[in-house]
Amino acid sequence: MKLVTRCKSCNKDIIIKSNAATRPDLQMQKGDEFKVNCFNCGKIDKKHVNDIKAEANNMIILIGVAIGVIASITLWVLFGTIGTIGLAIPILFWYQQMDATKGFNSYMIKRK
Ligand SMILES: [Zn+2]
Numbered sequence: 001m002k003l004v005t006r007c008k009s010c011n012k013d014i015i016i017k018s019n020a021a022t023r024p025d026l027q028m029q030k031g032d033e034f035k036v037n038c039f040n041c042g043k044i045d046k047k048h049v050n051d052i053k054a055e056a057n058n059m060i061i062l063i064g065v066a067i068g069v070i071a072s073i074t075l076w077v078l079f080g081t082i083g084t085i086g087l088a089i090p091i092l093f094w095y096q097q098m099d100a101t102k103g104f105n106s107y108m109i110k111r112k
Helices: 023-030 058-079 085-105
Strands: 002-006 013-016 033-037 044-048 053-055
Touching: 013 033, 053 085, 058 085
Parallel strands: none
Antiparallel strands: 002 013, 002 053, 033 044
């Protein structure tokens, strides 16, 4: 999962460097409002914690696919069969990402 927000001046996604798993976690780390620096145009913007949105990290899903492929090859070499595990691992990784982003996005902080 990655945390992103949109730059007001160039409309590019800004990635928030944080390992917060939920919105309250992010609020605890950064406060209700915090400054973000756009990597694209360099503008510094102030964002409320509710303006941050979680997205699935495609990199992690790709890693899941890679592990699935390796598991399939290993099964093929050892047992001469390809189990469903090659398919199950990427789906598990994908599901975990979807679940994590949903958990983050569905919880909003009460604005003061
Ligand atoms: Zn920008």
